[in-house]
Amino acid sequence: QVQLVESGGGLVQSGGSLRLSCAASGSIRSLSPMRWYRQASGKERELVATITSGGTTTYAESVKGRFTISRDNAKNTMYLQMNSLKPEDTAVYYCNAEAVWVVERKYEFWGQGTQVTVSS
Numbered sequence: 001q002v003q004l005v006e007s008g009g010g011l012v013q014s015g016g017s018l019r020l021s022c023a024a025s026g027s028i029r030s031l032s033p034m035r036w037y038r039q040a041s042g043k044e045r046e047l048v049a050t051i052t053s054g055g056t057t058t059y060a061e062s063v064k065g066r067f068t069i070s071r072d073n074a075k076n077t078m079y080l081q082m083n084s085l086k087p088e089d090t091a092v093y094y095c096n097a098e099a100v101w102v103v104e105r106k107y108e109f110w111g112q113g114t115q116v117t118v119s120s
Contacts, residue, residue, distance in 0.1 A: 002024060002025055002026060002031070002097070002099070002109045003024070003025040003109075004022055004023070004024055004025075004095045004096075004097060004109050004110065004111035005022070005023050005095075005111055005112070006020060006021065006022050006093060006094065006095050006111040006112065006113060006114035007020070007021045007023070007114060008020040008021050008114060009092075009093060009114030009115045009116045009117075010115075010116070010117070011117045011118075011119065012085055012116075012117070012118055012119070013085075013118070013119055014085060014086060014087055014118055014119065014120050015084060015085065016085050016118070017081070017082060017083045017084075017085065018082045018085065018116060019079060019080070019081050019082070020036070020079065020080040020082065020093055020114060020116070021077055021078070021079055022034070022036075022077060022078040022079070022080075022095030022111055023075075023076060023077050024076045024077070024078075024097070025076075026076065027073070027076055028071060028073055028076045028077070028078065028097070029053070029073055030099065030100050030101055031097035031098065031099065031100065031109070032052055032053035032097075032098060032100050033050050033051060033052045033053070033097070033098055034050070034051055034069075034071060034078045034095070034096065034097045034098075035047060035048075035049065035050045035051075035095075035096040035097070036048040036049045036050075036069060036078075036080045036093060036094070036095060036096070037093070037094045037096055038089075038091035038092065038093045038094065038116075039091055039092050039094070039113075040088075040090060040091040040092075041091075043091075045094070046060065047060060048060050048063055048067065048080070048093070049063065049067055049069035049080060050069070051069045051070065051071055051078065053100075057069050062088075063082075063089070066082065066083050066084045066085075067080060067081065067082050067083070068080070068081040068083075069081075078095060078097075080093070082116070085116075085118045086118060087118045087119065087120045088118075089116060089118050090116060090117050090118050091115075091116060092113040092114065092115050092116075093113060093114050093115075093116055094110060094111055094112075094113045095110070095111035096108055096109070096110055096111075097109050
């Protein structure tokens with residue numbers, strides 16, 4: 001069973017930066033696409049960014065130009081670089097990945113989440 005562990009969250013002032021990490025228990029070469037989700041208090045979980053094994057990235061409109069998703073296969077880690085943070089970015093951020101070896105259906109793994117709080 002694949003385990004995903006997020007880290008890098010914390011408290012930051014508006015306009016500041018954070019880099020979130022998602023470390024996998026094994027090779028991430030078998031995980032594609034990988035995604036970052038977030039869930040603010042009282043709101044639905046939303047997709048923030050996606051990266052495929054080929055390096056194609058997509059972003060939610062609300063974070064486009066400010067956030068950058070990346071993956072390092074050698075370190076079995078996915079990252080989310082967050083710049084120009086806003087209070088509305090405050091949420092629990094979750095790592096998500098699809099198993100490429102499961103072809104019958106979409107099969108996903110989730111991390112436990114890391115809290116990001118942006119103060120004004």
